[in-house]
Amino acid sequence: MSTEVRVPTLGESVTEATVATWFKKPGDAVAVDEMLCELETDKVTVEVPSPVAGTLSEVIAAEGETVGVGALLAHIAEGAAAAKPAAAPAPEKAPEEAKEAEPAPSAPKGDDAPSARKLMAENNIAPDSVTGTGRDGRVMKGDVLAALVAQTSPSAPAAAPAPKPAAPRQASAEDAPREERVKMSRLRQTIARRLKEAQNTAAMLTTYNEVDMTAVMDLRNQYKDLFEKKHGVKLGFMSFFTKACAHALAEVPEVNAEIDGDSVIYKRYVHMGVAVGTPNGLVVPVVRDADSKSFAQIEKDIAGYGRKAREGKLSIDDMQGGTFTISNGGVYGSLMSSPILNPPQSGILGMHKIQDRPVAINGQVVIRPMMYLALSYDHRIVDGQGAVIFLVRVKEALEDPRRLLMDL
Missing domain, CATH: 3.30.559.10 (Chloramphenicol acetyltransferase-like domain)
Structure with a gap:
């Protein structure tokens, strides 16, 4: 049996929030009232507890997403036996042909740091072109900054179209690794x-x-x-x-x-x-x-x-x-x-x-x-x-x- 986890009532005049942090990932076992994620509103942060015991089977709203009151956040498979279905997707990647067809880093790309995803989008950088140094190949913001510096270095092909979006930053490209762009919290x-x-x-x-x-x-x-x-x-x-x-x-x-x-x-x-x-x-x-x-x-x-x-x-x-x-x-x-x-x-x-x-x-x-x-x-x-x-x-x-x- 699957239970939906939705955005709770956030308070008077507050209609939406940002998913700040997921404390659990798909496949993790959760207990009743154990914290699943943290939502950030324009006034306070709100912790979302698990309504049932079971396994977090699916995360619908990723970190950094804006969600409204009542929006679906995740699904939880109830009961102790729920852990088995959560592990079911693993064999799909076991065959060698599946490994060859899908590059190994592709699975964790969805878990890239929100700041890294935003920076890649701003600069038209393909996620697969960045080597992640985080856990399980997760792309971190520093990885994207390093890729930007590499694109604007003399060794990069002159005709390559990718550096064009970053042109305004070329004058200070050497400072890019020492800067950090962080989206303002709500x-x-x-x-x-x-x-x-x-x-x-x-x-x-x-x-x-x-x-x-x-x-x-x-x-x-x-x-x-x-x-x-x-x-x-x-x-x-x-x-x-x-x-x-x-x-x-x-x-x-x-x-x-x-x-x-x-x-x-x-x-x-x-x-x-x-x-x-x-x-x-x-x-x-x-x-x-x-x-x-x-x-x-x-x-x-x-x-x-x-x-x-x-x-x-x-x-x-x-x-x-x-x-x-x-x-x-x-x-x-x-x-x-x-x-x-x-x-x-x-x-x-x-x-x-x-x-x-x-x-x-x-x-x-x-x-x-x-x-x-x-x-x-x-x-x-x-x-x-x-x-x-x-x-x-x-x-x-x-x-x-x-x-x-x-x-x-």
């Missing part, structure tokens, strides 16, 4: 599109301030051990910033709003997006109802999202519905930057590196741990006055955290 394409969309659509402006982190750091150092012992999570800075922003958003609600056509939608709740860097790009999981959550719950949510991001297990639901975003470039050492809006949101706060600097307090120059803050906002609905007030309220709450407890 996530990276979406990041690029959305950030450019924000620049083209919003009247984006950034205002700056700085905050003395002494009070927050002292409070954190005083209670971090008790906090972790009671709540099972470390006390970081993000919970302070999340609560400070939530308080400021209540006073300046237009920063927590969005434009929809000729209307402005004011959100009477705070779903705080927290920008997280991953190997695949920047993602923004959302701490829902952050305005009504405790410090401990916020820290737990953020820690959980951090683990899921590192493991590539963030879901689309984890990243939808944000009303405001905090981006912490300080963890990478950034001293100052202007964050770009996360559409359709109207505000994003940039945190930066905490650095000891001399400041004047009560007429005296002292050394304090200072952080620059940057608020980028959509000037179409947020006036400069409102943006400045918002940032001042965040600064006040962080420099005197007691204000957060008394809702001041």
